[in-house]
Amino acid sequence: MKKIVVALGGNALGKTLSEQLEAVKVTAKAIADLIEAGNEVVITHGNGPQVGKIDSAMNALLLEDPTEEKTSLSMCVAMSQAYIGYDIQNALRRELTARGLHKPVATIITQVEVSNDDPAMKNPTKPIGKFMTEEQAMRLKEQYGYNVAEDSGRGWRRVVASPRPQTIIELDAIRASFEDGSVVICCGGGGIPVRLKGGFLKGCAAVIDKDYCSALLADRLDADMLLILTAIDKVKINFGKPDEQSLDRMSLDDVQRYTEEGQFAKGSMLPKVDACAEFVAKGRGRKAVIADLMQAGEAVKGNTGTVIEG
Numbered sequence: 001m002k003k004i005v006v007a008l009g010g011n012a013l014g015k016t017l018s019e020q021l022e023a024v025k026v027t028a029k030a031i032a033d034l035i036e037a038g039n040e041v042v043i044t045h046g047n048g049p050q051v052g053k054i055d056s057a058m059n060a061l062l063l064e065d066p067t068e069e070k071t072s073l074s075m076c077v078a079m080s081q082a083y084i085g086y087d088i089q090n091a092l093r094r095e096l097t098a099r100g101l102h103k104p105v106a107t108i109i110t111q112v113e114v115s116n117d118d119p120a121m122k123n124p125t126k127p128i129g130k131f132m133t134e135e136q137a138m139r140l141k142e143q144y145g146y147n148v149a150e151d152s153g154r155g156w157r158r159v160v161a162s163p164r165p166q167t168i169i170e171l172d173a174i175r176a177s178f179e180d181g182s183v184v185i186c187c188g189g190g191g192i193p194v195r196l197k198g199g200f201l202k203g204c205a206a207v208i209d210k211d212y213c214s215a216l217l218a219d220r221l222d223a224d225m226l227l228i229l230t231a232i233d234k235v236k237i238n239f240g241k242p243d244e245q246s247l248d249r250m251s252l253d254d255v256q257r258y259t260e261e262g263q264f265a266k267g268s269m270l271p272k273v274d275a276c277a278e279f280v281a282k283g284r285g286r287k288a289v290i291a292d293l294m295q296a297g298e299a300v301k302g303n304t305g306t307v308i309e310g
Contacts, residue, residue, distance in 0.1 A: 001038045002224045002300065006031060007214035008045040009230035012293050013084060015049040020087055026293070028091035030229070033297040035183065036099060042178055042221065043088065044214045047080040047189030048128075051207070054079050055158065056129040062144065063136055070144050073128075073160060074192050074203025081109050081188035088185050096183075104182040111169040111201060112191025112208055118163035126162040126207055131155030147205075161206040165191060165213045169201065171220055178221065187213045211275035215288075218279050226279045226288040227299060228272050233292045235273060235306040237263045249307045252277055276308040286310070 014023035034041055051073075058071040085107025093105045114121070124147040132140075137148040137156035149159045168174070168187065177184045190208030194201040211228060218226040234246040237258055250258070255277040264270040276288030291298075291305025299305035 001040065003040045003221065004034065004225045004227050004300065005042045005044065005214055005218035005221065005223045006034070006296070007211060007226065007228045008043065008088075009228070009293070010046050010048055012229060013045060013047075013050070020050075020084070024087045024091040025095075027088065028095040030293055030296040031092055031183075032095040032099060032101070034300060035096065035103065036101060037297060037300070039300065040178070041183055042174070042217065042223070043183065043185045044187040044210055044217060045084055045088065045185070045189070046210045047077065047084060050080040050084060051076050051189055052129045059129060059132075059140060059158070063139065066143060072203050073205045073207070074194065077189050077192045077207070078109060081192070082107070084188055085109075085185045092183065104177075104180075105185070106177060106182055107185040107188075108170055108174055108177065110174070110186045110188065110191045111194045112165045112187065112213055113167040113169060113201070114163040114193050114195060114204070114206060114208065115166055116195055118161075120161045120163040121204075121206070122161075124159045124161045124205070125149075126160050127151050127157040128160060128207065129158050131157055161204075162209060163193070163206055165208050165216050168213070168217055168220060169194065171217075174217070175221060187217055209271050209275075211271045212278070215275035215279040219282050222283065223279075224286065225300065226276060226286075227296065228276065228288070228290045229293040229296055229299075230272070230290065231292065232290075233295065233304060235264075235269060235290050237261075239263070239265075247306045249309070252281055252308075252310055255308060273308070280308055280310050284310070 012027040014020040054076040061068045089105045140146040147159045151157045174186050190210040190213040193206040238244045280286050288308040289299045289305045295304045
């Protein structure tokens with residue numbers, strides 16, 4: 001039996017409400033395979049399209065009616081955690097029941113503390129939400145203090161900070177539920193970003209990378225494996241070139257060398273590989289695997305995907 005933190009990428013959730021309902025059925029089967037094989041599983045997930053849609057909807061209200069009260073980005077992340085968790089837990093419960101497996105499944109709305117001193121807080125660059133005209137973007141900037149930027153000639157978007165996760169606030173609740181035998185869905189979208197102010201937690205305009213948060217969670221739960229499920233079968237070097245190569249395994253030294261060579265794209269594969277290396281480096285005997293969602297069971301056995309180990 002392995003203790004596994006499973007981090008679900010965007011392909012596990014779809015991009016719309018209807019796509020998500022269909023995607024989580026497939027996702028539930030992959031996770032149920034792991035549970036049926038005797039593994040204990042905690043689930044994390046991204047929320048890129050979902051939180052962007054929620055934030056855009058809230059911004060549309062502001063553009064339509066300037067007297068409308070602003071909805072914070074941290075609240076938007078909380079909303080996305082709830083409705084994504086709702087779909088995953090129902091699909092997974094249905095799949096487990098059909099297999100005669102009776103395990104509690106629950107979503108824990110999760111706050112994650114970030115540091116005021118993180119350089120990313122002073123340099124918001126992560127685009128979220130829909131494209132806007134320059135006029136609309138300037139209205140949001142002037143009236144509500146949003147950071148906005150032109151995005152590759154395609155229009156204007158809101159940009160926010162993407163700091164590193166420091167502390168998972170609900171960790172004790174997650175651990176207690178997990179150790180009691182529940183399948184826990186948590187840390188959605190990297191967690192609701194909060195900072196400590198005056199002795200209390202307060203949300204901030206940021207998004208946390210779900211892979212780094214998943215690695216932190218896996219470390220704190222002393223998991224045996226961090227399994228990042230995405231749309232590719234293996235990590236590749238020289239991607240898109242004639243000498244492209246799929247990697248079965250990487251050592252921590254390999255990760256460092258390939259990263260220095262610029263082999264991994266900053267917005268996609270780099271955080272996955274980096275997060276895996278962070279988790280592996282903090283504990284003896286740990287493994288991390290990046291694999292295709294549909295091959296989750298084989299990835300845990302080491303038969304597919306890219307294994308990262310010390």
